[in-house]
Amino acid sequence: AQSVTQLDSHVSVSEGTPVLLRCNYSSSYSPSLFWYVQHPNKGLQLLLKYTSAATLVKGINGFEAEFKKSETSFHLTKPSAHMSDAAEYFCVVITGGATNKLIFGTGTLLAVQP
Amino acid sequence: EPEVTQTPSHQVTQMGQEVILRCVPISNHLYFYWYRQILGQKVEFLVSFYNNEISEKSEIFDDQFSVERPDGSNFTLKIRSTKLEDSAMYFCASSEGTGRSQYYGYTFGSGTRLTVV
Numbered sequence: 001a002q003s004v005t006q007l008d009s010h011v012s013v014s015e016g017t018p019v020l021l022r023c024n025y026s027s028s029y030s031p032s033l034f035w036y037v038q039h040p041n042k043g044l045q046l047l048l049k050y051t052s053a054a055t056l057v058k059g060i061n062g063f064e065a066e067f068k069k070s071e072t073s074f075h076l077t078k079p080s081a082h083m084s085d086a087a088e089y090f091c092v093v094i095t096g097g098a099t100n101k102l103i104f105g106t107g108t109l110l111a112v113q114p
Numbered sequence: 115e116p117e118v119t120q121t122p123s124h125q126v127t128q129m130g131q132e133v134i135l136r137c138v139p140i141s142n143h144l145y146f147y148w149y150r151q152i153l154g155q156k157v158e159f160l161v162s163f164y165n166n167e168i169s170e171k172s173e174i175f176d177d178q179f180s181v182e183r184p185d186g187s188n189f190t191l192k193i194r195s196t197k198l199e200d201s202a203m204y205f206c207a208s209s210e211g212t213g214r215s216q217y218y219g220y221t222f223g224s225g226t227r228l229t230v231v
Contacts, residue, residue, distance in 0.1 A: 043224035044157070044205060090157065094220075099170040100145065100209060102220065104157040 002027045002093045006105035014113045019078040021108045023091030026072065033074045034092040035065055050074060086112045116140040120206050120223035127196055127230055135191045135226045137206030146189045147207040148181065196230045203227050
């Protein structure tokens with residue numbers, strides 16, 4: 001069965017400093033992985049996706065993530081945080097097959113200090 | 115850009131009452147989903163729906179829950195007799211297809227916040 005583990009429930013950074021949100025996955029086959037963002041009282045927005053093409057994936061708003069099979073990781077990074085990045089971030093794996101349901105991680109709440 | 119639309123955005127209901135949450139998926143999508151997020155917890159899969167029937171459901175989706183696509187455009191989630199623990203944000207989503215070898219886009223609605231009092 002597939003799963004994802006987000007290693008930090010809260011991350012706090014200063015504006016202009018790098019962001020690193022960590023995610024490890026478990027899968028019996030090559031997974032499709034995603035990062036979603038949820039701003040307060042808003043829906044879920046897809047940031048980026050990995051579907052077995054390039055291992056370095058670029059998303060919206062300057063975010064990117066690197067799929068590392070040897071480390072079973074899919075960490076989300078951004079070189080320079082902006083106040084508007086403050087939100088909850090979910091690492092997600094898709095099960096594929098007949099249903100294609102999403103399995104969400106527990107989320108990382110990113111705070112950006114001025 | 116096509117959107118998944120959910121109504122209402124907020125609903126407050128008394129315990130024991132029936133509620134219907136409504137969703138309009140993207141018109142050419144074939145697969146429909148409901149997820150929920152209890153406050154402070156992770157997003158959980160409830161049910162998937164394809165070809166007018168449930169294709170998979172989670173343990174959460176018990177006999178109190180049902181889904182329907184009554185008119186070819188709406189996709190509804192009904193909770194027959196609400197409990198306090200049903201209070202959550204409910205997200206509808208739709209996708210064009212499924213399959214491990216090809217990713218089909220998944221689009222979420224903005225959610226319905228259900229509060230059971």
